[in-house]
Amino acid sequence: MPEATDADGLTVGQVSTRLDVTVRALHHWDEIGLARPSLRTAAGYRLYTAGDLERLHRIVVYRDIGLGLDRIRAILEDSTADVPGALRAQRAQVAEWIDRLQQLSAGLDRMIDAHERGLLLTIEQQAAICGPQWNPDSPAQARQRYGDTTQWRQYAERSASRGPEEWQAIADAVADLDRALGDAMDAGVTPGSPEANQLVERHREVFASYFPLTRQMQVCLGRTYEADPGFAAHYDGIRPGLATWFRRIIDASARAHSIDPDTATWQ
Template sequence: MQPSESPHRTPAAATMRSTPDTSDVEGLTVGEVSARLGVTVRALHHWDEVGLARPSLRTAAGYRLYTAGDLERLHRIVVYREIGLGLDRIQAVLDDSATDVPGALRAQRAQVAERIDRLQQLSAGLDRMIDAHERGLLLTVEQQAAIFGPQWNPDWPAQARRRYGDTTQWQQYAERSASRSPEEWQAVTEAMADLDRALGDAMDAGVTPGSPEADQLVERHREIFASYFPLTRQMQVCLGRTFETDPGFAAHYDGIRTGLAAWFRRIVDASARTHGIDPETAAWQ
């Protein structure tokens, strides 16, 4: 530590001395120091204002000039700032003889290690999010077969991405998929299978579209489907239409009960009407 940087100096001693003639003064201007150390002129001015790094000299015109000792102090400030110490902590390290410098650095190292761990977690999360947007499902082929059953085609997620990859719903689906474990996918699959059985049982029992029992099943479908992406009532009407007319979906529902695809569409349409939605004009929105 330079004598002029003694932690016991008074505010008066800490002020810069002026010199009326700079012809024989060796010192660097703020701009020159900025270029040498890679810090902004604004930062140097701020450090001067808060008393962290005051240049020892001034020209007759009042311009700051930094000495070799000033540069050494500034270099230490830059190093400590790079490792994440705040300005108050830096000043204590430089000027307070009672400060436990190794202890302060160990504490900072612990904080840096925590940040590194957090950044590594964020990086892993970003990798999963990217994969989910590109693949849809972050499950192995074996996991997909075990969860979704032998009729599941592992190519379906890729086909869905090619068809819907630019939609908001695909993005929402990917974001949910990125954070979902195989066990959570299993729970979603089981909930949907339970609903399918409940739909078949309700149709067999003669539940009529528009009845409280039918409306409850429609709401249950919307809640479970939200595991993929939020489903508005209008979007649900469009899905019901698709379930009846698309051969693949119709085969799934009619495989549970003959005529279930058409019945499901009817209960969805009836529920929509009670909420002021005309199923004939409903759009995907």
């Protein structure tokens, strides 16, 4: 235990430095009677004795392991207090904190990986979910292209909490939508019709698995589906001309919501 270096004791400032406790905390403990300095100088300054320092040291130790001030007072002032029992209970609580912190650390690791990689699946898992045509370089290419955007951050936050089962459910929903689009085109569904508008809404709902999609953003995606060779090949592989038809039903739905597809921007 720390002891006073001279017979007159130590000032509040000296104790603050020695025990690494704020002066404010020492004043508070003095005010509530938890740890009061025993001496006073002729000028009215209060000094802490060696015995005071011993009590303060115990307070600091108990406080640092998480005990509240009322519990600390009871331990210090009640000679019958079960100190080992109180410490064991506190140790159990600390163990719970450590477990929660470890879980938080693991979650942060996944969040970091998701922001850097996008898809937290092995190459084998990606191929099993997306099919043999899946390009394992796609997540890295997407990160390079979109990594500085708000949408990538939103996508990463969703990705961090997903495992293979969740991604499989999303892939199934996308595949079901693709089939429904092809069937609707075969059935002669026209842009602007209730059936077409329902498919456009379904697309926004499915796409929200990646990040929230506004109608204006959906119009921009429709243009990309038609103009980008990779997307166009995907949709036209389902039905010839599906990429253009899909863009047209998105545009028609946008007009119904007072959005001009020709001037729509990514917002």
